[in-house]
Amino acid sequence: MSDILLEIRNLSTYFETRSGVVKAVDxxxxxxxxxxxxxxxxxxxxGKSMTxxxxxxxxxxxxxxxxxxxxxxxxxxxxxxxxxLDPNSKQMRAIRGKYISMIxxxxxxxxxxxxxxxxxxxxxxxVHEDVSKAEAKARTIELLTRVRIPDAAARFSSYPFQLSGGxxxxxMIAMALACRPDLVIADxxxxxxxxxTQANVLNLMREIQRxxxxxxxxxxxxxxxxxxxxxxxTVMYLxxxxxxxxxxDLFNAPKHPYTRALLGSVPRLDLQRGxxxxxxxxxxxxxxxxxxxxxxxxxxxxxxxGLCDRQEPDLYRLDGSTSRCFQHDPVHAAAxxxxxxxxx
Amino acid sequence: xxDVMQPPATAKTAESCLEVRNLKMHFxxxxxFFRQKTGVVKAVDxxxxxxxxxxxxxxxxxxxCGKSTLGRAILRVYEPTSGEIRYRRRGAGDWIDLARAxxxxxxxxxxxxxxxxxxxxxSLNARQTVLEAIGQPLFARGVARSEVRDRVAMIMGKVxxxxxxxxxxxxAFSGGERQRIVIARALVVEPHLVVADEAVSALDVSVRAQxxxxxxxxxxxxxLTYLFISHDLxxxxxxxxxxxxxxxxxxxxxxxxAEIFARPLHPYTASLIAAIPVSSPNLRxxxxxxxxxxxxxxxxxxxxxxxxxxxAFATEACRKDVPPLRxxxxxxxxxxxxxxxxxxxxxxx
Numbered sequence: 001m002s003d004i005l006l007e008i009r010n011l012s013t014y015f016e017t018r019s020g021v022v023k024a025v026d027x028x029x030x031x032x033x034x035x036x037x038x039x040x041x042x043x044x045x046x047g048k049s050m051t052x053x054x055x056x057x058x059x060x061x062x063x064x065x066x067x068x069x070x071x072x073x074x075x076x077x078x079x080x081x082x083x084x085l086d087p088n089s090k091q092m093r094a095i096r097g098k099y100i101s102m103i104x105x106x107x108x109x110x111x112x113x114x115x116x117x118x119x120x121x122x123x124x125x126x127v128h129e130d131v132s133k134a135e136a137k138a139r140t141i142e143l144l145t146r147v148r149i150p151d152a153a154a155r156f157s158s159y160p161f162q163l164s165g166g167x168x169x170x171x172m173i174a175m176a177l178a179c180r181p182d183l184v185i186a187d188x189x190x191x192x193x194x195x196x197t198q199a200n201v202l203n204l205m206r207e208i209q210r211x212x213x214x215x216x217x218x219x220x221x222x223x224x225x226x227x228x229x230x231x232x233x234t235v236m237y238l239x240x241x242x243x244x245x246x247x248x249d250l251f252n253a254p255k256h257p258y259t260r261a262l263l264g265s266v267p268r269l270d271l272q273r274g275x276x277x278x279x280x281x282x283x284x285x286x287x288x289x290x291x292x293x294x295x296x297x298x299x300x301x302x303x304x305x306g307l308c309d310r311q312e313p314d315l316y317r318l319d320g321s322t323s324r325c326f327q328h329d330p331v332h333a334a335a336x337x338x339x340x341x342x343x344x
Numbered sequence: 345x346x347d348v349m350q351p352p353a354t355a356k357t358a359e360s361c362l363e364v365r366n367l368k369m370h371f372x373x374x375x376x377f378f379r380q381k382t383g384v385v386k387a388v389d390x391x392x393x394x395x396x397x398x399x400x401x402x403x404x405x406x407x408x409c410g411k412s413t414l415g416r417a418i419l420r421v422y423e424p425t426s427g428e429i430r431y432r433r434r435g436a437g438d439w440i441d442l443a444r445a446x447x448x449x450x451x452x453x454x455x456x457x458x459x460x461x462x463x464x465x466x467s468l469n470a471r472q473t474v475l476e477a478i479g480q481p482l483f484a485r486g487v488a489r490s491e492v493r494d495r496v497a498m499i500m501g502k503v504x505x506x507x508x509x510x511x512x513x514x515x516a517f518s519g520g521e522r523q524r525i526v527i528a529r530a531l532v533v534e535p536h537l538v539v540a541d542e543a544v545s546a547l548d549v550s551v552r553a554q555x556x557x558x559x560x561x562x563x564x565x566x567x568l569t570y571l572f573i574s575h576d577l578x579x580x581x582x583x584x585x586x587x588x589x590x591x592x593x594x595x596x597x598x599x600x601x602a603e604i605f606a607r608p609l610h611p612y613t614a615s616l617i618a619a620i621p622v623s624s625p626n627l628r629x630x631x632x633x634x635x636x637x638x639x640x641x642x643x644x645x646x647x648x649x650x651x652x653x654x655x656a657f658a659t660e661a662c663r664k665d666v667p668p669l670r671x672x673x674x675x676x677x678x679x680x681x682x683x684x685x686x687x688x689x690x691x692x693x
Contacts, residue, residue, distance in 0.1 A: 194407055195576075196406060196635045197406075199634060200634060202621075222621065224578070224620070227621060227625045227628070228628065248625050251624045252626070267556065268578065268623040269578055269620065273601055273602065274560060277553035279550070280550040280554075283520060
C-alpha cells in the first residue's frame with residue numbers, strides 16, 4: 001500500500017464568467033499522505049474551498065477543472081485520476097462518500113432539515129454498501145456513540161434543529177465516517193463553534209484518526225487549529241501553493257514571506273498586551289486583476305524590484321518542503337540577496 | 345438566590361466611567377395556547393462590572409452567556425429589567441443612571457457611547473454613501489453639510505480610508521474597509537465609551553491584525569474606553585487591561601488581564617483558557633482539562649452555582665448555594681466557593 005493517498009499536480013479550476021475568468025485554483029500542487037492530517041490555510045479568496053470542491057467534483061457552474069491531475073491511490077494499489085472523471089459518472093459517485101467524504105462548516109445548512117440525523121447517516125451506508133436497513137441502523141448508532149453523542153439510540157430519530165451546534169457537528173462527523181472513507185475533507189469544521197466545543201471536536205477528530213487511520217484534509221484560516229492538529233501544511237494564496245511543509249518546520253522556520261506575514265498577524269498568548277501585530281499591507285487582490293509576477297508581490301514586505309514584479313517564481317523544492325519565492329530559486333537566490341532595492 | 349452585592353473593585357490608576365450594578369435583563373418567553381407566558385430567559389442576571397476611564401475591558405464567554413445582551417443593555421437597546429448602569433461623562437462629576445435615563449438624556453448620550461457591530465456587511469446601509477453612513481450622527485444633530493464633510497474626511501484619514509471615497513457606496517469596499525467605515529461612524533462624534541461587539545470576529549487574519557492595530561491607535565489618539573466583547577480569548581488578551589468572564593448571565597471572574605490568564609481563579613475561566621488552540625505545534629500535548637457538556641438553557645438554569653454540572657471541583661455547597669462575586673487580593677473578583685483552595689492552571693506568561 002502506497003504511503004501517498006492523493007497527489008494533486010498543477011490543478012487549475014476556473015470560473016469563466018461574463019466579466020472575465022476567475023482563476024479560483026491556479027496550478028495547485030498538493031500531496032496527501034495516508035493517516036496524516038494536511039491543513040490548507042489561506043485568507044478568504046485563496047481557493048481553499050474550491051480545492052475541496054474540485055477534489056470531490058462538486059463545483060458549481062460555471063466552475064470547471066481546466067487542467068491538472070488528481071491521482072487517487074486505492075488501498076489495493078489501483079489508481080485513478082479524479083480530474084479525468086465525469087462529475088456525474090458512476091465511478092465519481094462511488095468515490096464521493098465512500099472513499100472521500102466531507103465535513104462542512106455549518107451543519108445546519110448542509111444537513112437536511114426534514115430527515116432525522118439517523119436516516120441521513122444510514123442512507124450513506126445503504127447507497128454505498130450492501131447492508132440491510134437494520135444493520136445500517138445498528139452501525140449508525142454505534143457511530144453516534146463513537147462521536148460521543150449521549151443517548152445515541154434516542155438521538156437516531158432527532159432532527160438537526162433539535163441538536164446544539166456542537167452536537168450537530170458531531171453528527172456531521174459521524175456522517176462523514178459512515179462508509180469508513182480513506183479521506184475526510186473538513187472545510188472550516190470548527191469556525192462556527194465556541195472555543196470549548198472547538199477543542200472537543202478537534203480532540204474527537206484526532207482520536208478517530210488514531211483509531212481508524214484515515215487521512216484528513218482540514219481547510220482553515222485559523223493558525224491555532226493548524227498548530228493543534230496538522231502534520232503537514234499547505235499555504236495557499238490566489239489559488240496557488242505558496243509553501244508546503246511539515247507543521248513544525250512551518251511554525252519554527254517559515255520559508256515564504258507570506259507564511260511569515262500570516263504567522264505575525266495572529267495575536268498570540270505570549271505577546272504582551274498592546275504589542276503591535278504585523279500587518280500585511282493592502283488586501284487580497286481582486287480576482288479579475290491578478291498582479292503580474294509573483295501573486296503576493298502587491299503585499300510582500302520582501303519583494304525585490306525588477307524581479308518579483310516581472311516574473312512568476314516556481315514552486316521550489318527545498319529540504320522536505322516547497323516554497324514559491326525567488327529567494328529559494330537556485331538561479332535567482334544570489335540576485336535576490338544582493339538586490340536590496342526593495343520595491344516600495 | 346442571594347442578592348448580596350459586593351462592591352466591585354475599581355482599577356487603581358483611573359477613575360471609573362461606567363459602573364454596572366446588579367443589572368438584570370430578563371426576556372419573557374411565550375408559547376402554546378393563547379401565547380401564555382411560559383418562562384423567563386434571564387439573559388443578564390445580576391451583573392456587576394466596572395470600567396475605568398481610558399482602559400479596555402474584555403468581556404468573554406461562550407455563545408448564549410449574555411455578553412451581547414449586556415453590551416446592548418448598556419446602550420439601552422433594551423429596557424433593563426432592574427439594576428443600575430451608572431455612567432459618568434468625562435470631566436463631569438455626576439453620575440447618570442442609563443437604566444432609567446429619559447429618552448432626551450439618552451439622545452444626548454448617543455454621542456458619548458457608541459457601538460461597533462460584528463458584521464460589516466449587514467451593519468451598513470447599502471443605499472447610503474460613505475459620507476451619509478459616517479456622517480449620519482452629525483446630520484442627526486443638525487451639523488451643516490460642509491462641516492460634516494470636513495469631519496468625515498478627518499475621521500476617514502484617521503481610520504486609513506481615502507477621503508475621496510466619500511461618495512462611494514459600501515458594495516465598493518472589501519470587508520476590512522467596511523469595518524473601517526463602521527469604526528469611523530462610531531468615532532466621528534468623538535465618543536468616550538465604545539462597546540465593540542465581536543468587532544473583529546468576521547475578519548480575515550490579515551485584516552483582523554490591521555483592525556486591532558487601528559483600534560489601539562485610536563484609543564491612544566482619542567483616549568477611548570472600550571468594552572470589548574469577544575469569544576476569542578487570544579484577541580481579548582491582546583487588547584484588554586481587565587477581563588470579565590461571563591457565564592449564563594453572570595460575571596464569574598473579573599481581574600487584570602495578565603493575572604487572569606496566568607492564574608485563573610474560577611474553574612470556568614481555566615477551562616476557557618485550556619480550550620484556546622496552542623500558538624505553535626511545539627506546545628502540543630500540554631496537559632489540559634477538557635470542558636464537557638454544554639451551557640445551560642438560561643430559562644432553566646441549574647440550582648446553586650450555574651457552572652456546577654460541568655465543573656470538576658463541584659461539591660455539595662456548589663449544588664445548593666449561588667456563589668456571590670466576591671473581592672479577592674489584587675483587585676480581583678471571583679464567584680466560586682472554592683477559589684482559595686483550587687490551584688488552576690493558566691498559561692505561563
